[in-house]
Amino acid sequence: MIDDFAKDYLHNELREIREELLAKLDGLSEYDLRRPLTATGTNLLGLVKHLALWESRYLGEVFGRPFPEALPRWDDLEARGTDLWATEHETRAQIIDRYRRVWDHADATIAALPIDAPGHVPWWPRPDVLLFNVVVHRITETNRHAGHADILREQLDGVVSAPGRDAAFWAQRHAEIERAARAADPATAVLE
Template identity: 70%
Template sequence: MIDDFAKKYLHSDLREIREAVLWKLDGLGEYDIRRPLTSTGTNLLGLVKHLSILESRYFGEVFDRPFPEPLPRWDDAGEHGADMWATEHETRGEVVDRYRRAWEHSDATITALAIDSPGHVPWWPRPDVKLFNILVHMLTETSRHAGHADILREQLDASTGTTAKYAAPQHDATFWEAQCAKIERAAKAAVTGQACARPPVG
């Protein structure tokens, strides 16, 4: 009974957070979903592409249920990092549709297997796993990248939240300037307070 509950609970959360990742693309133009927004090149469409490959592999070959489409190899040095951005030849629709097809493949694996079904992750230090391990791993990975996507989207138009239903209310630039100034004052005061609290040397 608890195994069925755990599988259903984890799977439900994974489904919700997948949708949150895709929602971060809504309303943005091609340039904004593709352009690097951090010093390491992190971008919104690249996160979707990356997650589609992760799901395909972890719920595919790990359980001897390979995803039916070609995927870049983990061990191909020439492909290193290629899953984190979309080329000019890859359309938004292609990347998003591949992610959705990965969901369908993953969901079929999750539905077909018991939560304690064995799998093998050759690139992990402890490669013998259960479906439970992979569900937790992919929920963690997807949540982590959803958080990245939230911050990237906030940089673009100050939009935050997990779905349109729970989107943070929009404020004007004056509000955010005042909010940032308040936080900046607190940060500086904390540093000054620590300096004053240090015991004298000698």
């Protein structure tokens, strides 16, 4: 009984955060989706592409249910990191559609297997896992990258995931935090 509850609960959490992440792309230009917004090149569309690749691995081949589309090998050092950005030949629709196909495949894996189904993650130091471990890992990773997406989107156009808060609220909050930061550091306190 608790196994079914846990599996359903975790699966619903994964579904919800996937949708929240994709919502960060709404209304943005091709350039804004792809442009590198950190020194390491982090960008919104690259996060989606990355999540699609790794979810297809973790909730596919780890459980002997490989995703039916071609994937680069996980141990191909030449391909490492290419999943973190979109080339000019890859469209937004292609990347999002692939992510949604990955969801369908991953969801089928979760539905078909018990929460304690064994899997094997060859790139982990302790490679023998259960579906439970992998679903929790995917939720953690997807949430982590959704947090990155929150910050990137806010950098691009100020859109934040806080309903009911307007630009005036955030300007006041920013000023309050800046004041506190300066007050905490004697070197900047004289700048006020």
